Amino acid sequence: xxxxxxxxxxxxxxxxxxxxxxxxxxxxxxxxxxxxxxxxxxxxxxxxxxxxxxxxxxxxxxxxxxxxxxxxxxxxxxxxxxxxxxxxxxxxxxxxxxxxxxxxxxxxxxxxxxxxxxxxxxxxxxxxxxxxxxxxxxxxxxxxxxxxxxxxxxxxxxxxxxxxxxxxxxxxxxxxxxxxxxxxxxxxxxxxxxxxxxxxxxxxxxxxxxxxxxxxxxxxxxxxxxxxxxxxxxxxxxxxxxxxxxxxxxxxxxxxxxxxxxxxxxxxxxxxxxxxxxxxxxxxxxxxxxxxxxxxxxxxxxxxxxxxxxxxxxxxxxxxxxxxxxxxxxxxxxxxxxxxxxxxxxxxxxxxxxxxxxxxxxxxxxxxxxxxxxxxxxxxxxxxxxxxxxxxxxxxxxxxxxxxxxxxxxxxxxxxxxxxxxxxxxxxxxxxx
Ligand SMILES: [Zn+2]
Numbered sequence: 001x002x003x004x005x006x007x008x009x010x011x012x013x014x015x016x017x018x019x020x021x022x023x024x025x026x027x028x029x030x031x032x033x034x035x036x037x038x039x040x041x042x043x044x045x046x047x048x049x050x051x052x053x054x055x056x057x058x059x060x061x062x063x064x065x066x067x068x069x070x071x072x073x074x075x076x077x078x079x080x081x082x083x084x085x086x087x088x089x090x091x092x093x094x095x096x097x098x099x100x101x102x103x104x105x106x107x108x109x110x111x112x113x114x115x116x117x118x119x120x121x122x123x124x125x126x127x128x129x130x131x132x133x134x135x136x137x138x139x140x141x142x143x144x145x146x147x148x149x150x151x152x153x154x155x156x157x158x159x160x161x162x163x164x165x166x167x168x169x170x171x172x173x174x175x176x177x178x179x180x181x182x183x184x185x186x187x188x189x190x191x192x193x194x195x196x197x198x199x200x201x202x203x204x205x206x207x208x209x210x211x212x213x214x215x216x217x218x219x220x221x222x223x224x225x226x227x228x229x230x231x232x233x234x235x236x237x238x239x240x241x242x243x244x245x246x247x248x249x250x251x252x253x254x255x256x257x258x259x260x261x262x263x264x265x266x267x268x269x270x271x272x273x274x275x276x277x278x279x280x281x282x283x284x285x286x287x288x289x290x291x292x293x294x295x296x297x298x299x300x301x302x303x304x305x306x307x308x309x310x311x312x313x314x315x316x317x318x319x320x321x322x323x324x325x326x327x328x329x330x331x332x333x334x335x336x337x338x339x340x341x342x343x344x345x346x347x348x349x350x351x352x353x354x355x356x357x358x359x360x361x362x363x364x365x366x367x368x369x370x371x372x373x374x375x376x377x378x379x380x381x382x383x384x385x386x387x388x389x390x391x392x393x394x395x396x397x398x399x400x401x402x403x404x405x406x407x408x409x410x411x412x413x414x415x416x417x418x419x420x421x422x423x424x425x426x427x428x429x430x431x432x433x
Contacts, residue, residue: 001036002041020403034057039378039425070130072129072371081115092237104168104171112144126329129154132364135200155369159199162178162182199227199228200227202230219262229268230269234301270288270290270308271303291303305345306340315355316360316362330417331413334410349406357372379422
């Protein structure tokens with residue numbers, strides 16, 4: 001089946017950097033996106049492409065709207081949806097007071113399924129078509145999120161959490177069950193349609209060395225599954241890591257020594273790293289999830305994007321809900337701009353788009369499948385409405401360039417500005433109650 005969508009189109013071809021390099025992105029003011037069997041056939045100027053369009057192609061027009069690739073969230077916890085915006089604590093106290101109690105509720109598979117359904121529909125509501133997702137320690141939490149994503153044909157990666165120390169007893173697994181339960185989930189879900197599995201130790205503080213070694217063994221046995229964990233988020237956490245793992249050079253080194261630093265390993269936060277860590281992460285192919293709303297909300301620190309990119313570390317944006325305060329990658333990009341501004345760096349709108357699409361796809365080693373509109377990419381895309389609110393309508397109408405208009409939009413937008421979200425060329429509307 002061939003379809004075509006007419007609107008303004010913006011997508012990235014590489015990282016536009018701090019100067020918004022013009023060759024790194026393409027913009028078609030009156031554009032056409034041609035889809036064949038769920039994949040991109042071509043994107044370009046409507047005036048050129050409409051000429052050669054066969055008569056049987058189904059044409060949908062979105063006048064005044066902007067099509068961008070589906071957003072990719074590099075780090076989010078679906079079980080924490082119901083504790084988003086919880087007051088007053090930094091990381092380690094926040095986990096005890098809010099995160100662990102709500103995660104304990106996931107011992108009930110029905111609750112897990114209900115939250116998973118709301119969560120994936122909220123992703124789509126915000127234009128997010130791919131995410132790397134934490135479950136809870138319960139294996140059925142992974143089943144729940146995979147089932148919900150599969151029903152919507154989403155490219156989604158998730159895993160059950162591994163944690164066997166420094167946490168409530170009801171949330172503990174152990175080294176053996178972490179290995180066998182994760183292995184069973186990999187066999188059940190990894191590579192099923194668009195789904196992928198991530199070995200998911202929560203963070204080094206909540207895993208014994210024995211459990212980290214078991215996770216590393218699994219990572220060696222399944223080199224094409226992902227690894228998903230947290231790294232160097234909070235200063236107190238980093239101090240505790242140094243005490244718990246005295247023989248490791250750094251926090252990152254704890255993971256490296258366990259065999260958990262390799263391609264397809266994604267580390268959320270990465271706030272307190274040194275040059276050696278960054279070089280090591282780039283060298284081994286690990287990636288960083290930049291989670292600005294969470295880092296500000298939990299008072300964790302400021303992500304040094306220029307240093308990470310200068311070291312060639314793959315970087316994408318993460319919402320980190322429930323530490324983060326929004327599932328919207330637009331809102332997340334807007335906070336990323338502020339985090340960089342505080343460090344005297346720039347984040348042009350085109351680079352923000354890169355971090356929410358192609359850069360995130362590169363972090364996940366999925367850039368041959370998603371992230372932009374090159375021919376053959378899976379047709380996941382968002383239709384944004386600059387007129388989604390009165391204020392954005394006025395502000396974007398006054399803009400003189402797409403950079404200015406898109407910057408104003410991402411600074412002001414929310415889910416009201418998502419007109420539609422398409423997954424493999426099919427509109428996926430949230431299930432309304
Ligand atoms: Zn997190």
